[in-house]
Amino acid sequence: MTGVGIDLLEIDRMQAALDRRPRLAERLFTPGEREAAAARARPAQHLAARFCAKEAVVKALKLESWDPHEIEVVGGGDGPPAIRVSGKVEALITQRGLTVEVSLTHSRDTAGAVALALPAAARGAAC
Numbered sequence: 001m002t003g004v005g006i007d008l009l010e011i012d013r014m015q016a017a018l019d020r021r022p023r024l025a026e027r028l029f030t031p032g033e034r035e036a037a038a039a040r041a042r043p044a045q046h047l048a049a050r051f052c053a054k055e056a057v058v059k060a061l062k063l064e065s066w067d068p069h070e071i072e073v074v075g076g077g078d079g080p081p082a083i084r085v086s087g088k089v090e091a092l093i094t095q096r097g098l099t100v101e102v103s104l105t106h107s108r109d110t111a112g113a114v115a116l117a118l119p120a121a122a123r124g125a126a127c
């Protein structure tokens with residue numbers, strides 16, 4: 001079973017939510033995601049793209065409930081990002097024989113991501 005997912009988010013909305021709720025970043029993002037974003041000039045831009053990536057993966061896998069820490073964006077910045085799954089999401093994609101690929105984008109105002117769920121044998125073939 002393959003799947004595709006897409007999500008868009010205004011960067012200002014992410015910034016406002018983070019400002020309003022100081023614990024939100026911890027709830028949504030792994031330590032690695034938070035550290036990578038904090039090292040960039042405009043962290044909310046990269047966090048917004050990573051939140052979109054998580055939502056895109058949720059759509060691609062048709063998950064009904066999910067823990068944001070179990071879908072982690074690694075890499076990105078100067079190179080292609082990848083998804084690292086853990087916990088229930090990892091168990092589910094292993095059981096289904098899938099792998100997940102993601103691509104991120106951001107403009108001044110908006111961040112977005114698209115995700116593909118593919119047969120595990122196709123890993124690295126998508127671009």
Ligand SMILES: CC(C)(COP(=O)(O)OP(=O)(O)OC[C@H]1O[C@@H](n2cnc3c(N)ncnc32)[C@H](O)[C@@H]1OP(=O)(O)O)[C@@H](O)C(=O)NCCC(=O)NCCS
Pocket residue numbers: 045046049075076077078079080081103104105106107
């Ligand atoms: C990679 C590239 C397409 C990004 O395009 P862009 O319009 O500048 O940026 P976008 O907003 O669309 O995408 C940014 C995201 O792309 C991702 N990205 C960066 N490099 C990437 C690559 N080589 N492949 C796939 N995705 C990449 C990152 O996740 C980044 O988001 P992040 O900084 O939050 O992690 C563009 O820089 C490019 O064409 N580069 C040519 C290849 C190149 O320069 N390679 C560098 C080493 S030689």
